[in-house]
Amino acid sequence: MAGHILLAEDDKALSALMQDFFRAAGVAVTPAYDGAQALTLAQERTFDLLVLDVMMPQLNGLEVCQAVRRESDVPVIFVTALGQEGDTLAGFRAGADDYVTKPFSFPVLVAKAQALMRRARGLRLGETELGYGSILLDTATHAVTVDGAPVSLRPKEAQILELLLREQGHTVSRDLLIERVWGVDFDGDERMVDRHVAGLRKALGTAAQHIKAVYGKGYRLGES
Known part of the structure; x- marks a missing residue:
């Protein structure tokens, strides 16, 4: 929480x-x-x-x-x-x-x-946990919670969230998201990233406010 x-x-x-x-x-x-x-x-x-x-x-x-x-x-x-x-x-x-x-x-x-x-x-982030605000992700089990309640994410949405959490406070480009989530051989377009981020935001509910679109660059979780 x-x-x-x-x-x-x-x-x-x-x-x-x-x-x-x-x-x-x-x-x-x-x-x-x-x-x-x-x-x-x-x-x-x-x-x-x-x-x-x-x-x-x-x-x-x-x-x-x-x-x-x-x-x-x-x-x-x-x-x-x-x-x-x-x-x-x-x-x-x-x-x-x-x-x-x-x-x-x-x-x-x-x-x-x-x-x-x-x-x-008495709370501490465990060795496999990443968190920001009310969002908590266990990288070992891929379990995600918001304010302690479980959130269901698609695999690529969870991968995007993990990358944003690891780089919190910094803008993550769409190119980097594609490389890390889809792989260097991905032959789609950047709109695929936007669609998955939209799905991630919807699943996170009120915590979606922490994911900011940075015009012409990509996405950032949290303040820079």
Whole structure:
């Protein structure tokens, strides 16, 4: 499962950007725009991770984290402009699992969040597993799941998915897909690739959003 996070950030423009990056990685996001709203949501719903801005109206992130910690061990990442050692220590004393200082890399924040959620659930990709967001492929058995539910793929669709997973974040050309999936002696045309990618997307359901068509080049799984 990709996970569901509570994102508490009072800067709505920054929050929107963060939400875009999390959702692009297959993570569901519920936003909050002040500390009181964040605490209410955290107490009423179940989340896999909290991402809390430290400086928020009504209640700051430290206060939210302290209140949550009295009831839950859900992972918490603080995101803040306060980067002094004392500020970082205060965050960890309040119960944070990680601390990210602004300005920060959005992909790094997402990676930190995913690692914490996997650790909290005791999940690790096995030696034969490839994953992105809610998609998991076992290369030994060719079994594919989305959010833990099995997905039925045709053999070449599974081969395309495996190649896209191995090259995630990079554009894979149609020529390379033909070479790896159909072989160098293939005498068809590139439309065969597009038809199989369309079938793959249909089978993946909501997770199909992670496969992007790159105009004039090929396909990419995930963000570049």
